[in-house]
Amino acid sequence: MSNRYASAAAHPGPGAPKTARGARTRARVLKAAESTFGAMGYHRAGISDITREAGVAQGTFYNYFAGKEEILRELVRDMGHQVRARLAAEVVGARDRLEAEEKGLRAFLEYLHENPYLYRVLQEAQFVDESIYREYYEAFGRGYLRMLADATRKGEIRSGNNEVRVWALMGMSNFLGLRYALWEGDVPFDDVVATISDLFRHGLAIDGQERKP
Amino acid sequence: MSNRYASAAAHPGPGAPKTARGARTRARVLKAAESTFGAMGYHRAGISDITREAGVAQGTFYNYFAGKEEILRELVRDMGHQVRARLAAEVVGARDRLEAEEKGLRAFLEYLHENPYLYRVLQEAQFVDESIYREYYEAFGRGYLRMLADATRKGEIRSGNNEVRVWALMGMSNFLGLRYALWEGDVPFDDVVATISDLFRHGLAIDGQERKP
DNA sequence: ATCAAACGTGACTGAGGTGTCATATTCAGT
DNA sequence: ACTGAATATGACACCTCAGTCACGTTTGAT
Numbered sequence A, B: 001m002s003n004r005y006a007s008a009a010a011h012p013g014p015g016a017p018k019t020a021r022g023a024r025t026r027a028r029v030l031k032a033a034e035s036t037f038g039a040m041g042y043h044r045a046g047i048s049d050i051t052r053e054a055g056v057a058q059g060t061f062y063n064y065f066a067g068k069e070e071i072l073r074e075l076v077r078d079m080g081h082q083v084r085a086r087l088a089a090e091v092v093g094a095r096d097r098l099e100a101e102e103k104g105l106r107a108f109l110e111y112l113h114e115n116p117y118l119y120r121v122l123q124e125a126q127f128v129d130e131s132i133y134r135e136y137y138e139a140f141g142r143g144y145l146r147m148l149a150d151a152t153r154k155g156e157i158r159s160g161n162n163e164v165r166v167w168a169l170m171g172m173s174n175f176l177g178l179r180y181a182l183w184e185g186d187v188p189f190d191d192v193v194a195t196i197s198d199l200f201r202h203g204l205a206i207d208g209q210e211r212k213p
Numbered sequence C: 001a002t003c004a005a006a007c008g009t010g011a012c013t014g015a016g017g018t019g020t021c022a023t024a025t026t027c028a029g030t
Numbered sequence D: 001a002c003t004g005a006a007t008a009t010g011a012c013a014c015c016t017c018a019g020t021c022a023c024g025t026t027t028g029a030t
Helices: A006-010 A020-040 A047-054 A058-064 A068-091 A097-114 A117-128 A130-153 A162-183 A189-202 B006-010 B020-040 B047-054 B058-064 B068-091 B097-114 B117-128 B130-153 B162-183 B189-202
Strands: none
Touching: A020 A047, A020 A058, A020 A068, A020 A117, A047 A058, A068 A097, A068 A117, A068 A130, A097 A117, A097 A130, A097 A162, A097 A189, A117 A130, A117 A162, A117 B117, A130 A162, A162 A189, A162 B162, A162 B189, A189 B162, B020 B047, B020 B058, B020 B068, B020 B117, B047 B058, B068 B097, B068 B117, B068 B130, B097 B117, B097 B130, B097 B162, B097 B189, B117 B130, B117 B162, B130 B162, B162 B189
16 A cells, blocks of 8 residues: 555544545545644644644544544554554564564664654553553554463473563563653664663573572 | 641742641642542643642632643652652662562552552653653662662672663563553562563573574 | 731633534546 | 535634632731
């Protein structure tokens, strides 16, 4: 597909577009919503900001979306697909789970750096409608969990509560992304990835010490 | 102190209170803001919701705070002190860094479970004024970094980029807290802590394997 | 007891922004 | 070319809410 927003036409709004022109317009509005929400934030952004950015009249907005909240929902879904597809693509060819984690973390940092709006839109969505946000991370987590389970079966990683691990890993990526991909680029992604890779390979402890030696 | 909001009187508003009554009122408004923001969210909450909750008139609000944003700032500062104090207290007596991490994570999960408003207020603050949010995590991170540096010096943990580690650890706690302390209690904190402890002691890899054996 | 400063009140207003609607234009099938 | 459906328009009605203000009440120092 030539336009990453085109698939959105599949989700019915107050009236799903029925002509090519309609689909184009809807896509333009959705794209404008991404940059407007991303730049101004969901609450500061008005519908008129979105439609101005899209180059359409205010009324047009309501031909395709029930309101501000619905377009946000649409956007989060769309962005979720994007990230997952990107990460999945970057991770193929990894020889084991640990290498996949490295590649995945680096890809995530790069993606966030290129698409800084993702973070803002997603995190703000959390307080507009929690279910959008949960849906995103639960979808993400399900895929992640499958991979960890595979790796456990193959003996690539220690056995343990993989669900808890998934949430820990997502949290790590999230904060590292915020700090090093969005806020300040004072540490190269390679260093970040190397540090986390070391954590995965050896833990924090000196040589796997136990509490009671 | 008998009232956890009393210290807030130290921060000057449009007019810092000059009588005991004024200090009490200001504290009541700040407390009401916490529960109102926590329950309704920053944007949905109106000043009138806060003052109603506090049992004062709308005008009273502006005797102590310049506006909605300023009271949020105050609140985040106050809450930051609370958490750090609590975690510091829970962690004393740990025999090494790894034990401290365990105690700290458990304490954080418990704190979040008892004070669910912290999460919401803090995360929403991020999009109202990013500097409030950065200030919180940077303060938190500075303390954390000191402890990791100490632990490195004592030979309790592997050497590595402790700053990156700090952000990774904060991210983990944040997401684990959201998932297991706020959303669903389907996994006991003990299991969460044990899983993360295992990660710190041994990593994810089977027995510290290297990529090229 | 007195008084000036501090505090408390709540109705009001003005800005900002969502969603509507009557009307105009474009599309696509015949 | 013709025509009904789909789409686009933008002015406007309506509402929410932050912040103000003039006036009444309480405090605490002398």
